[in-house]
Amino acid sequence: MAEPRFTVGYALLPKKQRTFIQDSLLALARSRGIDLVAVDLRRPLVDQGPFDCVLHKLRGEDWSRQLREFSSRHPGAAIVDSPDAIDRLHDRISMLQVVSGLEIECPDGSSFGIPDQVVVYDRERLLNEQSCEGLAFPVIAKPLVADGSEQSHEMSLVFNRGGFSKLEPPIVLQEFVNHGGVVFKVYVVGEYVQCVKRRSLPDLSEEKLGSPEGLVPFSRVSNSVIPEKDGDESREATELEEAEMPPQSLIAELARGLRRAMKLSLFNFDVIRDARYGDRFLVIDINYFPGYAKMPCYETVLTDFLWDVVHKNEKDEVKYVEDETCSSKG
Numbered sequence: 001m002a003e004p005r006f007t008v009g010y011a012l013l014p015k016k017q018r019t020f021i022q023d024s025l026l027a028l029a030r031s032r033g034i035d036l037v038a039v040d041l042r043r044p045l046v047d048q049g050p051f052d053c054v055l056h057k058l059r060g061e062d063w064s065r066q067l068r069e070f071s072s073r074h075p076g077a078a079i080v081d082s083p084d085a086i087d088r089l090h091d092r093i094s095m096l097q098v099v100s101g102l103e104i105e106c107p108d109g110s111s112f113g114i115p116d117q118v119v120v121y122d123r124e125r126l127l128n129e130q131s132c133e134g135l136a137f138p139v140i141a142k143p144l145v146a147d148g149s150e151q152s153h154e155m156s157l158v159f160n161r162g163g164f165s166k167l168e169p170p171i172v173l174q175e176f177v178n179h180g181g182v183v184f185k186v187y188v189v190g191e192y193v194q195c196v197k198r199r200s201l202p203d204l205s206e207e208k209l210g211s212p213e214g215l216v217p218f219s220r221v222s223n224s225v226i227p228e229k230d231g232d233e234s235r236e237a238t239e240l241e242e243a244e245m246p247p248q249s250l251i252a253e254l255a256r257g258l259r260r261a262m263k264l265s266l267f268n269f270d271v272i273r274d275a276r277y278g279d280r281f282l283v284i285d286i287n288y289f290p291g292y293a294k295m296p297c298y299e300t301v302l303t304d305f306l307w308d309v310v311h312k313n314e315k316d317e318v319k320y321v322e323d324e325t326c327s328s329k330g
């Protein structure tokens with residue numbers, strides 16, 4: 001008897017569609033009985049399909065209503081993920097609150113947390129002496145809203161109060177933590193977890209705190225090559241290569257805990273190693289539906305995940321995927 005076929009509808013902005021929907025993914029999914037089909041965003045979702053699953057990274061009241069309508073018409077179809085669950089990641093405070101609430105057994109000697117941070121809603125408050133009481137310089141100023149716009153990725157390193165006058169609230173002021181210039185990006189795709197290293201901001205010395213600049217703007221560090229002003233490329237490359245990966249079990253438990261607590265399947269989170277205490281790890285950012293195409297073996301991982309979704313194979317396990325073990329199951 002022929003194997004049943006399934007259809008997954010995807011609703012993505014053009015840039016995401018270009019990077020995520022690659023021929024290699026379409027072909028592998030097709031060979032496993034899953035057809036990926038673009039949702040026509042000019043027509044009501046409810047008139048399209050049938051879909052066994054809708055995959056999306058769109059927002060807004062109208063889109064949420066369309067998803068609700070579609071779900072009530074097709075209760076058997078999976079929506080990955082729920083707009084309400086995704087919303088938590090659009091605010092850099094609620095995004096990290098969930099990390100603080102996790103109860104995880106850490107491997108010997110290790111621990112996790114988030115950097116100290118405060119939110120400032122208006123300029124008056126920002127310029128007020130008490131605005132960052134308890135925080136130590138340098139701090140990173142991040143836009144409170146993380147809605148995927150270019151502005152939401154525009155950050156500043158602030159060395160002293162002099163830098164505050166150039167900031168535009170609402171912002172989160174987060175302590176900058178030296179971490180050896182390497183950030184660990186943990187990709188979560190349902191039960192699959194993969195951790196990769198990326199370049200980050202270099203460690204800062206005390207001298208910087210007196211900097212007359214007060215502030216240095218930056219954006220999308222881990223996606224770009226930003227040469228350190230007085231640094232050298234080869235040292236940074238060595239730093240990246242030599243950085244020790246965080247304990248696998250900690251990363252896997254964090255991924256499982258976050259997935260459960262947030263009720264999300266598709267996200268990644270950025271982790272840094274706090275250079276002050278050997279094995280303390282801080283979660284600094286969580287992103288919905290990140291750039292999976294940059295993840296090794298993304299086609300296999302995504303196809304395995306979609307296979308589980310359409311077969312209603314709900315799992316609460318964690319599968320830590322290592323580069324060399326990227327093989328598809330039958």
Ligand SMILES: Nc1ncnc2c1ncn2[C@@H]1O[C@H](COP(=O)(O)OP(=O)(O)OP(=O)(O)O)[C@@H](O)[C@H]1O
Nearest residue numbers: 115153174175176177183200201221222284285287
């Ligand atoms: N508290 C911190 N201490 C040290 N470095 C940090 C801290 N927070 C952020 N960074 C550095 O700044 C980069 C950008 O910060 P963050 O990840 O919060 O921004 P983002 O624009 O949301 O990133 P993404 O493109 O991953 O969505 C991080 O990848 C890391 O290199």
Ligand SMILES: O=P(O)(O)O[C@H]1[C@H](OP(=O)(O)O)[C@@H](OP(=O)(O)O)[C@@H](O)[C@@H](O)[C@@H]1OP(=O)(O)O
Nearest residue numbers: 015016019147148149223287288289290291292
């Ligand atoms: O496109 P890219 O590969 O850069 O993916 C980035 C993704 O952009 P996209 O959604 O437009 O694809 C970003 O989403 P928004 O916050 O801007 O919504 C965010 O999730 C980044 O963390 C991703 O980078 P990664 O963390 O995977 O390195």
Ligand SMILES: [Mg+2]
Nearest residue numbers: 270284285286
């Ligand atoms: Mg990040």
Ligand SMILES: [Mg+2]
Nearest residue numbers: 146285286287
């Ligand atoms: Mg982010």
